Amino acid sequence: MQFRRVRAIFFSLSVTFFVACGSTHVASVPTEEIAQTETVSESHITLLFAGDIMAHSVNFNFGNFDAIWSDISPLISAADLAFANVEAPVADKLPWSTYPQFNMHGTYIDAAIKAGFDVFSLANNHTNDQSLTGMRGTLAYFKKQKHVWACGIKEEANSPLTYQVVEKNGWKILFVAFTEILNSQDSAGYIDYIPSKGKKHDTILSDLKTLRKENPCDLFVVSVHANEPEYIRKVYDYQKKFYHALIHEAGADVVWSNHAHIVKEWELVPAEKKGASNMETAHGGLIMYANGNTISGQRTNPQFKKPDTDRDYTGDGLLMQVTFTKKIRADGSTTIMDAVLEPHFITTYITPAWQFVVRLLDDDLFHSLRRAGLSTWADYLTERKKIMDAYVGH
16 A cells, blocks of 8 residues: 655754653654663554444344454554544443444454554543433443453443553553533443533543643544534634643643544644743654544445545545554653654445445555456545545655
């Protein structure tokens, strides 16, 4: 697959995108100062960020859920940690349910975990579709999983924000997931719900800053299920302002947002000089404004003649692969030096047997479809790839 490989060099330029996490934020260090400090080793970690995992009736009625992921599983499992948003309760004691009040069973997420996903956001507008019963079922499911991390649902109503500290390959990643929007206020106290207006939203920056200070880590990932219109590609000014504040003020290294069910742009935010003397450097980081649907049944009727219609965007998604490098020095201090971004576009292809499967949106897919005599699909997805590639040059 062709993609643009974006490398953020943190210290060789005049800006610093990320700094190491600890009890306090580490200010940017000039290149010449780093060169004078003995480096013991460097360490790397690769994170992969997907979008929404959904289960409409066309997805769960077919069965054989492993087939959904077979094409992209090598890419997912190659990452040290792979993140996805579960857009439904996972409650085996309740029946499967499609829009508008979703419910999926554990076998559906089992297949995603088998494919390589291991870190999940559970906070979104559909979290409480099946009321408290569904949320308790979701918690029970994820508690049974080994080497899988999830947050967004509380054990007790109105308790503090849930979070996970994931340790992998000598790295510590602090992960928080909250939603700004709910379809219903039913049992809302059990969800990491931060309404986009009000007292909670006014204090979330300081709350997250405190959380990071209390949980020393290398990287801080914040998942936001945004209060924004669905299916609209625009990034709003209020979102940019808030997400930049999550980085500069709360200390997030990665802001991973979803809700629109389509792919939006992403942005590397440079560090900012602050204070009257400009001697301090505020945090910098990566923002993904929406990674779209990873799997869903929203594009059941592809517009083969008009592939640029709004609904057709719901069939494509983004897998953003990010490789971080940290420098470990003789005194035990660490600094995150750079991040390499590799965006991979995916698409939900409907097989002749009417199964919805996720495929890499690349030339190999187009060639295989043409060899199978499915030129209509091949031509359609070729055009969809051109549309998605425009995001890379944003």
